[in-house]
Amino acid sequence: MVTTQSRGTRYDHRVVESKWQRRWADDGLHEVRDDDPRPKWYELTMYPYPSGDLHIGHWYTMAPSDAHARYRRMLGYNVLHPMGFDAFGLPAENAAIRRGVHPLGWTMNNIENMRRQLRSMGAIYDWDREVVTCDPDYYKWNQWLFLKFYEAGLAYRAFAPANWCPSCNTVLANEQVTAEGVCERCDTTVSHRDLNQWFFRITDYADELLDMSGLVWPENIKTMQTNWIGRSEGVNIRFDVSEHGLEQPYIDTFTTRIDTIYGVTFVVLAPEHPLTAQLTTPERREDVEAYVEQARRQTEIERLSTDKDKTGVFTGSYCVNLLNGERVPVFVGDYVLMSYGTGIVMGVPAHDQRDYAFAEKHGLPIRVVVAPPGWNGEPLPGAYGDEGVQVASGQFDGLPSGEGRQRIADYLEEKGWGERRVQYRMRDWLISRQRYWGAPIPIVYCEAGGEVPVPYDQLPVLLPEDAEFRPTGESPLRLHRGFMDVECPRCGGQATRESDTMDTFVDSSWYQFRYLSPHYEGGPVDPEAAGLWGAVDQYTGGSEHAVMHLLYARFFTKAMRDLGEIGVDEPFARLFNQGQIVLGSRRMSKSRGNVVAPDEYVEESGADAVRCYMMFLGPWDQGGEWSDSGLNGVSRWLNRVWDLVSRDSDELSDSVADGEPARDLQRAVHQTIKKVTEDLDRFKFNTSIAALMELTNLMNQLWERRSVDEAAWRDAVEKLLLLMAPMAPHIAEELWEATGREYSVHQQAWPEWDEALAASETITLVVQVNGRLRDRIEVDASIEEAPARELALASARVRPHVEGKEIVKVVYVPGRLVNVVAR
């Protein structure tokens, strides 16, 4: 059919997008007010690091979450969906050093550029609420919180071995060292240094952090946090060493398997253990010292490699197992870690793989004390299960090992030989960094009075802009006399400032609360705003933050709650992790040169097309691959919508003689509303857009046939534009106006569907024989079972398949199918 309308009209996204972005800004359409009567919805996307250019990965993170926030707004919520910059940190400093510029200038330029790029996306960010963490108005509150933590005993300084990255020239938190023992930023092998460091006492909250029952988070993230915290219930048990005449007549070990206590055939100390030297006999001294020295020199990787031999040396001493009076040898071995438990392990080779390996190597006895079901009395190398029956265990013989654990623990506590203990894998959070580009730690060291907190009225402790910031291994601030030399706030005497700065994860641990009242001067958060907004309702971002950021932010939230700053227990009620967008199945990276720069594509195809493509390329949580032709397909669709909606609906008659197609359209519209709504609730953007494409395709077909009336058409156009508005906000707004509707499409209510109208009058009745499809019959949707069976059995396509067979039964699934079972 030939039409008068020209086909293939393309819209000028440049004109449309800049027009509406200006208009929305002028009208303050995205301003969020606390006195808005609608119910609140706080939807947060992890803020970006201002690395310079907005990467397509940023779009992948932000465009779908913006669409979701917009959807929630159309549902009738007062939506807060803010944006800011995680502006402190090593990359800025490293980049600044490379380029010979100042980190501040470099960072602020990047932020300026990225703000412009972010604006091109047409998101609903309320820029008046922007948070920039290197701004003194922000980090002042970092320092303020540090002081509050300090007063509450949650911040403390300790001389301790720390992870040292020789390339970054700073210490790292445990969370920042990968499983391979390298720096999570630069992949350099991490070594150790003993330094005075500031810590946050996150372990105080270990048990509360384990409780994630109220969180709607992906299970794998919860599991990772649980594993990271690593709670173990066990027993501290003493072994008698009084025969050696030390100050302390016993040594302490920790075990989770006290049921195996009768199987102990040796004890092992960590090489760094302070008792190692004392327990070493003179004739063993030389060997032990050589071993300890060799262990000390090993790198973290060598030390931690699991497949390594279980090395160790005998100290010459013995200790006594108080339960059976047995004397067992004491070894030093580097498979025992000083940082876990007591740094001493009781060796039970029959029931622990590592102890087994150690015993094999050193010819130590192996004694089974927990017999697995059906045990034949043979040694059990490798049978380390913790369920069985106590044997060779004195008075505890015959007990199931689970019960044995409790009874032996009771007995030890009664005798005063040990007590139940809970151990965590997680350590306190080391926050000191020997680098320039971070928030100074607000402490001074008085020559007379020691450690003195900076008074609140002297905050912020400004980061001096004129410091030499090249890393030397010590904090660069140490070289800045004007910064360092200070009067003691307590006694007025000579004092020096703490020269370390805070880990940037401190900044991101509470930024979610600063957005609530970004200009508030009375504290980190305005209590009224905190009361109104509470926790983030929906948080989105990458799963690379599964442990560090998310755990720290949870800790901060609980600590701030206990300080009375906020009223919530958890920062993020719901969490959704998007996947990664890749190019050619490889992670994009600047060094590899395979980076997709969104600006070119926005210029070429428009922000709406790039937004929609981010959502369409695959399920958001699984990530996907960028492809130019994929973007092109989405772009074609938007042009088709433009073309379709721009058609003059006067060309359609007021009513169509055959009413069926109009009903088809109406049904499709209601089905689409349902599909898109349900999919957006579950972040299934790809299928939402697919549903919208289907509706568009149907509309196009019906138009071609001119078999739809004007009213149905206009209704379909309206619903299509409303449903598209969150994903393609500019084109939806433009077409909303062009079709004579009232500004703004983004202030309209989300459409609702009517189940009855979405339902079909007829269904395709599927007819199967033995579960295999044989026929499809169009029938009235209200068909009863009996006629459906009759129709199925009468089908000419069914008969040949049941010929000569006995019909055993007929399964009827209402509204779906008939399955004839024939044998």
Added chain:
RNA sequence: GCCGAAGUGGCGGAACGGUAGACGCGACAGUCUCAAACACUGUUGGGCGAAAGCCCGUGUGGGUUCGACUCCCUCCUUCGGCACCA
């Protein structure tokens, strides 16, 4: 080694235990064009067949079921996390 997720056309991916492959890309054919590109229309899992239709198909092997991409078990592969934590 342990924990978790995932394996579906040429590709990205759809599918409340009930029509496998929606939607899109690509490819092919056509329309438009002097031509190409763009755009638009149509076809498109494999095999056999003139057609009707039949058979085979969701990593592997089994199981449950009238019926399995979907649930259960085995194994394989890929990815992510943890890893001498006593």
